[in-house]
Amino acid sequence: MARVFNFSAGPATLPESVLAQVRDDMLDWQGSGMSVMEMSHRGPEFVSIAEQATQDLRTLLAVPDNYRILFLQGGATAQFAGVPLNLPGDRADYIVTGNWGKKAHKEAGKYLDARVAATGDDGFTSIPDQSDWDLDAASRYVHITPNETIQGVEFPNDPNLGSDVPLVADMSSNFLSRPVDVSRYGVIYAGAQKNAGPAGICMVIVRDDLLGHAAPATPMVLDWQAQLEADSMLNTPSCFAWYVCGLVFRWLLDNGGLETMAATNARKASRLYDFIDQSDFYRNPVDPAARSRMNVPFLLADDGLDKSFLSEAGEAGLSSLKGHRSVGGMRASIYNAMPEAGVEALIDFMRDFEQRNG
Amino acid sequence: MARVFNFSAGPATLPESVLAQVRDDMLDWQGSGMSVMEMSHRGPEFVSIAEQATQDLRTLLAVPDNYRILFLQGGATAQFAGVPLNLPGDRADYIVTGNWGKKAHKEAGKYLDARVAATGDDGFTSIPDQSDWDLDAASRYVHITPNETIQGVEFPNDPNLGSDVPLVADMSSNFLSRPVDVSRYGVIYAGAQKNAGPAGICMVIVRDDLLGHAAPATPMVLDWQAQLEADSMLNTPSCFAWYVCGLVFRWLLDNGGLETMAATNARKASRLYDFIDQSDFYRNPVDPAARSRMNVPFLLADDGLDKSFLSEAGEAGLSSLKGHRSVGGMRASIYNAMPEAGVEALIDFMRDFEQRNG
Numbered sequence: 085m086a087r088v089f090n091f092s093a094g095p096a097t098l099p100e101s102v103l104a105q106v107r108d109d110m111l112d113w114q115g116s117g118m119s120v121m122e123m124s125h126r127g128p129e130f131v132s133i134a135e136q137a138t139q140d141l142r143t144l145l146a147v148p149d150n151y152r153i154l155f156l157q158g159g160a161t162a163q164f165a166g167v168p169l170n171l172p173g174d175r176a177d178y179i180v181t182g183n184w185g186k187k188a189h190k191e192a193g194k195y196l197d198a199r200v201a202a203t204g205d206d207g208f209t210s211i212p213d214q215s216d217w218d219l220d221a222a223s224r225y226v227h228i229t230p231n232e233t234i235q236g237v238e239f240p241n242d243p244n245l246g247s248d249v250p251l252v253a254d255m256s257s258n259f260l261s262r263p264v265d266v267s268r269y270g271v272i273y274a275g276a277q278k279n280a281g282p283a284g285i286c287m288v289i290v291r292d293d294l295l296g297h298a299a300p301a302t303p304m305v306l307d308w309q310a311q312l313e314a315d316s317m318l319n320t321p322s323c324f325a326w327y328v329c330g331l332v333f334r335w336l337l338d339n340g341g342l343e344t345m346a347a348t349n350a351r352k353a354s355r356l357y358d359f360i361d362q363s364d365f366y367r368n369p370v371d372p373a374a375r376s377r378m379n380v381p382f383l384l385a386d387d388g389l390d391k392s393f394l395s396e397a398g399e400a401g402l403s404s405l406k407g408h409r410s411v412g413g414m415r416a417s418i419y420n421a422m423p424e425a426g427v428e429a430l431i432d433f434m435r436d437f438e439q440r441n442g
Numbered sequence: 443m444a445r446v447f448n449f450s451a452g453p454a455t456l457p458e459s460v461l462a463q464v465r466d467d468m469l470d471w472q473g474s475g476m477s478v479m480e481m482s483h484r485g486p487e488f489v490s491i492a493e494q495a496t497q498d499l500r501t502l503l504a505v506p507d508n509y510r511i512l513f514l515q516g517g518a519t520a521q522f523a524g525v526p527l528n529l530p531g532d533r534a535d536y537i538v539t540g541n542w543g544k545k546a547h548k549e550a551g552k553y554l555d556a557r558v559a560a561t562g563d564d565g566f567t568s569i570p571d572q573s574d575w576d577l578d579a580a581s582r583y584v585h586i587t588p589n590e591t592i593q594g595v596e597f598p599n600d601p602n603l604g605s606d607v608p609l610v611a612d613m614s615s616n617f618l619s620r621p622v623d624v625s626r627y628g629v630i631y632a633g634a635q636k637n638a639g640p641a642g643i644c645m646v647i648v649r650d651d652l653l654g655h656a657a658p659a660t661p662m663v664l665d666w667q668a669q670l671e672a673d674s675m676l677n678t679p680s681c682f683a684w685y686v687c688g689l690v691f692r693w694l695l696d697n698g699g700l701e702t703m704a705a706t707n708a709r710k711a712s713r714l715y716d717f718i719d720q721s722d723f724y725r726n727p728v729d730p731a732a733r734s735r736m737n738v739p740f741l742l743a744d745d746g747l748d749k750s751f752l753s754e755a756g757e758a759g760l761s762s763l764k765g766h767r768s769v770g771g772m773r774a775s776i777y778n779a780m781p782e783a784g785v786e787a788l789i790d791f792m793r794d795f796e797q798r799n800g
Contacts, residue, residue, distance in 0.1 A: 095678065103646055124762055283680060303664065325682070432577070
């Protein structure tokens with residue numbers, strides 16, 4: 085089969101040129117006589133791959149000098165525990181705007197008093213205004229989820245807390261989709277499998293002063309300071325995922341970086357939302373001010389047509405459009421690697437499906 | 443460059459046919475129109491890959507029905523904490539026979555009274571006889587490291603504790619190298635990156651009755667029962683590593699399974715040890731009864747020749763022979779995927795190097 089347009093929420097579509105490079109490197113990376121999967125993580129070849137990827141990520145996100153970058157195993161979900169374990173305290177504030185924020189909040193409750201300082205409406209279709217956040221000045225940190233993959237709600241901008249309490253963000257599903265003012269955050273963490281690479285690796289960007297405070301019972305693989313001292317190689321890292329992330333970073337740099345990516349992503353999202361909004365056949369329930377540029381959930385007016393929509397879309401080479409079971413309907417994830425042609429093909433299909441069934 | 447013989451201790455050489463399959467699948471797995479790296483872990487394609495790999499591992503190791511198999515992130519090092527967190531108690535016994543056992547013991551000390559019930563000699567060149575283990579009947583478990591990658595010492599057989607105290611084994615570096623009597627163990631865990639696949643995934647095989655006891659402060663990604671209920675997909679797993687492991691399991695089944703592998707590995711190791719023992723130029727310090735069939739450390743009588751040995755070996759296509767910094771000298775890791783021709787090429791080189799420098 086030819087390559088499909090893959091709208092999966094994650095693991096998600098990757099740039100075809102990156103996959104081609106991975107394929108070509110598979111049995112012999114740059115004359116080393118071995119695959120990246122076979123290399124000692126302590127050897128000069130892999131160390132060069134890891135260092136280049138880290139440097140490229142720093143460049144892409146304009147990470148200030150007083151922040152460190154880690155590449156860890158366990159996914160963002162491991163950091164749901166990693167955050168309170170590395171920033172131990174009596175309490176922390178969580179802004180809960182969707183399923184992932186709920187999970188982060190619940191996990192933190194194992195380690196401290198995790199407060200819900202603000203939350204979206206019942207269906208998580210909006211972002212509470214910062215002036216309505218009920219923050220506790222004694223909190224160790226404030227946690228947000230800038231983009232909620234399932235509900236498709238996204239913070240329009242980087243919040244500015246205007247206090248000494250560090251802002252911690254699970255940026256998994258909009259990481260590298262636009263420029264970020266890293267200095268607004270104490271900690272940014274992100275699983276790779278949306279915009280950065282394959283599943284199995286999580287980037288953690290931490291401000292210097294937040295390192296070195298881990299609780300004694302922190303598993304060493306989750307201890308940011310210990311991992312920093314070992315260049316994220318306290319134990320064997322997820323080497324192959326790290327290498328693929330590095331190729332994606334290079335692809336981003338070669339294609340104009342995050343400014344260009346943000347413009348393209350905004351254009352893709354607008355095209356799709358505009359089409360949905362002008363139709364009575366499709367509907368997106370999210371507050372327009374909080375609509376995600378990455379994950380676009382939509383409902384058919386007649387959910388009895390969901391099954392044929394998905395099956396016919398699949399036949400048209402439009403894959404993985406089924407919405408999350410907790411929301412229903414459809415979801416189109418349109419990450420960096422989804423070309424504009426994929427969004428156009430989706431809209432063409434949706435228009436045609438509506439004409440035949442509307 | 444042509445493919446080299448790669449003696450890295452891990453990540454380590456993989457079967458060339460597996461790498462060729464991975465390469466051929468890269469842009470389009472079995473007509474799905476996408477790479478395995480791009481697939482939703484909840485979709486039918488990846489679920490079929492994961493289930494087949496799990497079933498093949500069960501077949502290979504003859505895992506009894508009352509054991510569950512998990513595929514987790516974080517490496518064996520994450521399980522150094524995972525074991526005491528899932529089996530909480532007042533104390534546990536550790537049999538420390540090398541660097542990895544030392545690390546496991548130290549990490550466990552964060553969670554319980556971790557006793558050293560037996561240890562090797564100072565240089566870790568032997569395995570203490572089971573009759574000399576100072577076990578505490580009240581221990582929650584007994585932990586062993588059946589093969590120590592750095593020192594090259596290996597338990598000759600599966601111990602039989604003969605008590606109700608569960609035996610827990612970090613089998614990372616001899617996993618799948620020979621048949622194992624799983625029923626002797628309560629828990630077996632193993633990072634993939636020696637004999638099973640790429641780094642970034644760790645298999646945990648647990649007896650039913652040891653599930654469901656995790657301490658309240660266990661990070662959910664390390665909670666075996668929670669992961670079991672989610673089919674190891676509590677969060678996005680290390681999908682691509684899981685898939686490659688599945689191809690390695692299939693390669694093992696297609697090549698006679700673990701009986702055949704054990705015979706080949708014994709032959710490879712004997713050839714190398716016999717050559718070293720007949721020489722005054724090379725030396726292996728390990729008690730012959732405890733010599734690893736996977737990792738063969740050896741010293742040159744004149745360590746002033748180490749550098750030229752390594753450089754000439756590299757030129758001869760024999761890669762990654764440098765010993766661990768804590769031991770020095772050389773180390774040849776000869777896992778399942780190292781062909782007998784690789785061991786013969788190493789011996790030929792060693793003989794030639796001795797003739798030129800001895």
